[in-house]
Amino acid sequence: GAVVSQHPSWVICKSGTSVKIECRSLDFQATTMFWYRQFPKQSLMLMATSNEGSKATYEQGVEKDKFLINHASLTLSTLTVTSAHPEDSSFYICSASRGPVYGYTFGSGTRLTVV
Amino acid sequence: AQTVTQSQPEMSVQEAETVTLSCTYDTSESNYYLFWYKQPPSRQMILVIRQEAYKQQNATENRFSVNFQKAAKSFSLKISDSQLGDTAMYFCAFMLASGGSNYKLTFGKGTLLTVNP
Numbered sequence: 001g002a003v004v005s006q007h008p009s010w011v012i013c014k015s016g017t018s019v020k021i022e023c024r025s026l027d028f029q030a031t032t033m034f035w036y037r038q039f040p041k042q043s044l045m046l047m048a049t050s051n052e053g054s055k056a057t058y059e060q061g062v063e064k065d066k067f068l069i070n071h072a073s074l075t076l077s078t079l080t081v082t083s084a085h086p087e088d089s090s091f092y093i094c095s096a097s098r099g100p101v102y103g104y105t106f107g108s109g110t111r112l113t114v115v
Numbered sequence: 116a117q118t119v120t121q122s123q124p125e126m127s128v129q130e131a132e133t134v135t136l137s138c139t140y141d142t143s144e145s146n147y148y149l150f151w152y153k154q155p156p157s158r159q160m161i162l163v164i165r166q167e168a169y170k171q172q173n174a175t176e177n178r179f180s181v182n183f184q185k186a187a188k189s190f191s192l193k194i195s196d197s198q199l200g201d202t203a204m205y206f207c208a209f210m211l212a213s214g215g216s217n218y219k220l221t222f223g224k225g226t227l228l229t230v231n232p
Contacts, residue, residue: 034219043206043224044160091158097218101167103150104220106160 003027004096006107013084013114021079021110023094029074030096034104035067038091047092050077084114117142119209121223128197129231135182136192136226138207146212149183149190150220155203163205166190168212197230204228 003026013019023033031052036044048069049057056069066088068080077096081088094107118141128134140149151163166174166183173181178198182191194201207223 032218038158041204041227043222044220046219049219093158093160095160095220101148103148103162103165105162106152108157108159 002098002102002105004094004105004107006094006110008110009108010111011113013112015085015114016083018080018082019084019112021081021092021094021112023077023079023096023107025075025096025105028096028098030077030098031074033071033077033094033096035069035077035079036093036095038093038109040091044093047079081112084112086114088112089114117144117147117209117211117221119207119221119223121205121207121226123226124224125227125229127229127231128194130197130199132197133193133195134197134228136194136205136207136228138190138192138223140188140190140207140209142188142209142211144211144213148210148212149181150208150210151179151181151190151192152206152208152222153201153203154206154225155200160206164192194228199230199232202228202230 005024007022033050035047047062050069050071052071071077093109095104097104120139147168149166153161153163164176178195180193204225206225208220
């Protein structure tokens, strides 16, 4: 149980275009999901907390207008990278939880390359 | 704010031997959870083990065990009988037990473990 599906696993886009990444909890409801960014050989950096039915809470330094987060249902959160540029190229990971005692389940990640 | 420190950027161990990864954390709270996650080359984050701060007994999961020292704010991971498949980046993580946005994880910088044949 507690499976989180993330799509796409990799995407290449042209500079200036937008890319949407989906994160789905397949067998449980997640009122809260988290989006991380990870650079090579570095730790996960929390970008934002996605709450079902309300606005996302962004970490300091994360551009809200560039990284749009929507949590439309208890099983789906999306991250849209708007007007992507090469510096947005990175590995993006989502996670979800049924509750703190269960820990967190992570998606398999999305490798974004902006050319 | 909570911080998590992993002082060993890289470690290596021979197959079948035992290795211990270090983690220390800083918090003024008394109720929290600690985790070890593994990230193999596939980059899928996998939960290795979890410890509730209110439990004195150290958590164990098969070959994986922790040494939780609450007063010292230390949470080390011991891997026994190391296997080649244990090669991965290991992240120590902290989470407050209070609700709302405090459920977010704070990660250490990670330790790259290589198991040699």
